[in-house]
Amino acid sequence: MTSDTEPLVKIRGLRFFRGERAIFDGVDIDITRGSITAIMGPSGTGKTTLLKLISGQLRPQGGTIEVNGQNIHQLSRRALYRLRIRMGMLFQSGALLTDVSVFDNVAYPLQEHAHLPPSMIRKLVMLKLEAVGLRGARDLMPSALSGGMARRVALARAIALDPMMIMYDEPFTGQDPISLGVLVQLIRALNDASRLTSIIVSHDVQETTEIADYIYVISDGRVIDHGPPDAMMHSDAPWTGQFMRGLANGPVPFHYPAPGLEQDLLGA
Amino acid sequence: MLEQLARLGRVGISILAHIGRGNILLFHILGGIGDIVVRPRLLIQQLYSVGVLSMLIISVSGTFVGMVLALQGYYTLSQFGAEQSLGVVVAASLVRELGPVVAALLFAGRAGSALTAEIGLMKATEQLSGLEMMAVDPIRRILTPRFLAGVISMPLLAALFSALGIMGGYFVGVGLLGVDDGAFWSQMQSKIDLHEDIYNGVIKSFVFGWICSWIALFQGYDAVPTSEGVSRATTRTVVHSSLAVLGIDFILTALMFGG
Ligand SMILES: Nc1ncnc2c1ncn2[C@@H]1O[C@H](COP(=O)(O)OP(=O)(O)O)[C@@H](O)[C@H]1O
Ligand SMILES: [Mg+2]
Numbered sequence: 001m002t003s004d005t006e007p008l009v010k011i012r013g014l015r016f017f018r019g020e021r022a023i024f025d026g027v028d029i030d031i032t033r034g035s036i037t038a039i040m041g042p043s044g045t046g047k048t049t050l051l052k053l054i055s056g057q058l059r060p061q062g063g064t065i066e067v068n069g070q071n072i073h074q075l076s077r078r079a080l081y082r083l084r085i086r087m088g089m090l091f092q093s094g095a096l097l098t099d100v101s102v103f104d105n106v107a108y109p110l111q112e113h114a115h116l117p118p119s120m121i122r123k124l125v126m127l128k129l130e131a132v133g134l135r136g137a138r139d140l141m142p143s144a145l146s147g148g149m150a151r152r153v154a155l156a157r158a159i160a161l162d163p164m165m166i167m168y169d170e171p172f173t174g175q176d177p178i179s180l181g182v183l184v185q186l187i188r189a190l191n192d193a194s195r196l197t198s199i200i201v202s203h204d205v206q207e208t209t210e211i212a213d214y215i216y217v218i219s220d221g222r223v224i225d226h227g228p229p230d231a232m233m234h235s236d237a238p239w240t241g242q243f244m245r246g247l248a249n250g251p252v253p254f255h256y257p258a259p260g261l262e263q264d265l266l267g268a
Numbered sequence: 269m270l271e272q273l274a275r276l277g278r279v280g281i282s283i284l285a286h287i288g289r290g291n292i293l294l295f296h297i298l299g300g301i302g303d304i305v306v307r308p309r310l311l312i313q314q315l316y317s318v319g320v321l322s323m324l325i326i327s328v329s330g331t332f333v334g335m336v337l338a339l340q341g342y343y344t345l346s347q348f349g350a351e352q353s354l355g356v357v358v359a360a361s362l363v364r365e366l367g368p369v370v371a372a373l374l375f376a377g378r379a380g381s382a383l384t385a386e387i388g389l390m391k392a393t394e395q396l397s398g399l400e401m402m403a404v405d406p407i408r409r410i411l412t413p414r415f416l417a418g419v420i421s422m423p424l425l426a427a428l429f430s431a432l433g434i435m436g437g438y439f440v441g442v443g444l445l446g447v448d449d450g451a452f453w454s455q456m457q458s459k460i461d462l463h464e465d466i467y468n469g470v471i472k473s474f475v476f477g478w479i480c481s482w483i484a485l486f487q488g489y490d491a492v493p494t495s496e497g498v499s500r501a502t503t504r505t506v507v508h509s510s511l512a513v514l515g516i517d518f519i520l521t522a523l524m525f526g527g
Contacts (some may be wrong), residue, residue, distance in 0.1 A: 084403040092394070093393055109404075
């Protein structure tokens with residue numbers, strides 16, 4: 001059906017509007033199999049929206065998104081759900097079910113879809129929790145976890161069904177340096193160990209360049225640059241340079257459009 | 269002038285869109301009933317949190333309402349020398365009217381607001397999206413059992429309300445005001461009609477359970493996913509449910525007893 005050299009996710013001419021506002025206006029992105037692809041851009045550019053479009057939770061006004069050769073937005077509900085079993089997603093908040101324990105959260109997708117005996121499910125859950133270093137936390141409730149731990153539990157849940165791809169929404173935001181390091185290693189290890197395809201959406205330049213194989217930068221509804229991390233860091237394109245090196249001055253203004261400061265301070 | 273017409277039109281369209289989304293959600297919820305047969309545990313958990321946990325407030329309120337009815341009824345009836353009919357007055361008011369209506373209002377405040385807050389928070393914390401991504405339909409898995417639990421609990425809660433109301437009325441009427449014990453019960457027994465009074469009351473509370481659960485779940489599911497959005501949605505649930513219950517009660521009463 002699809003060859004191994006075809007990209008796993010192929011986005012062509014994507015257009016998506018919120019009301020009048022164009023979030024995406026003609027975006028083309030390829031996600032190579034087995035790689036870690038980062039999609040970067042300032043807050044509010046629509047990175048989370050892009051992940052929701054790829055997973056079929058939102059429907060675009062134009063363009064196509066193919067995942068593993070299937071046009072996501074033309075699938076029946078049943079086929080979409082079948083495909084989602086093979087896509088993991090790590091939400092920004094973790095999105096754990098708050099009324100059941102860590103163990104039950106990780107077991108949930110297995111109980112829903114794997115049709116395995118309970119003893120087998122238990123073993124799988126232990127392995128997944130071990131992979132994120134939280135086997136000992138299995139009986140805790142999500143409210144007892146720190147933000148970093150919750151995200152690792154969510155990661156264990158996302159890989160419970162051994163998906164072909166994982167989408168990470170801002171995995172590095174709000175992590176302390178230790179859990180940050182752990183997470184970066186974990187994402188890399190998961191990707192390399194199980195021939196996973198990873199999509200990371202982030203605005204944290206440093207961590208992302210450290211881990212990504214390929215980077216897309218989006219702004220104002222368009223892909224403004226893409227390439228391997230090294231090339232991006234040393235890019236001569238003014239916008240890319242400003243974003244990747246975190247400068248306040250450049251084509252993207254730090255200030256929201258406003259009248260002169262004197263006018264606001266001294267004016268009536 | 270044109271400006272105002274356009275604004276009116278926009279408001280009208282947004283109300284219609286709201287109702288449309290509500291109906292789509294209801295169909296989707298009803299579509300999940302088959303799943304409940306496979307997983308009855310989901311329903312049982314919700315019967316507990318929606319129904320059983322509402323029993324205390326329903327019982328206490330029912331008792332007090334029955335006691336007040338007996339007091340008020342006694343003074344009115346005694347002016348016509350008809351104190352012995354107190355049992356009928358208390359029972360008829362409760363079974364036909366106050367049981368279903370007040371129980372529904374309490375249900376909207378106790379269980380409805382909790383449902384809205386729960387679903388709204390699940391939306392705000394991305395738990396609903398999380399289920400979607402695990403290829404689990406959150407409407408069928410989360411909303412359908414809550415809806416069914418509401419529809420099943422409401423008539424039972426209304427019956428509990430009426431039963432305890434009658435006990436309260438008995439305590440005040442017979443115990444404190446000296447109405448004849450035998451007359452209280454025998455008049456009630458002969459005058460309360462199974463079809464006319466009891467069935468109609470059950471139909472009412474079934475309709476109210478349907479409406480209150482539907483409003484609560486829709487408001488939660490449609491809430492703006494922020495803490496402010498959820499708190500507004502919770503308020504809307506109580507306001508809309510109360511108005512809907514009172515309005516529909518008038519229509520149902522006119523249809524049932526008006527002719
Ligand atoms: N449910 C929604 N309704 C309306 N606007 C939204 C909604 N979700 C996001 N937006 C808007 O879409 C834009 C992109 O949001 P998002 O994808 O969350 O950005 P990012 O993840 O890049 O920070 C933002 O301006 C946001 O305000
Ligand atoms: Mg985001």
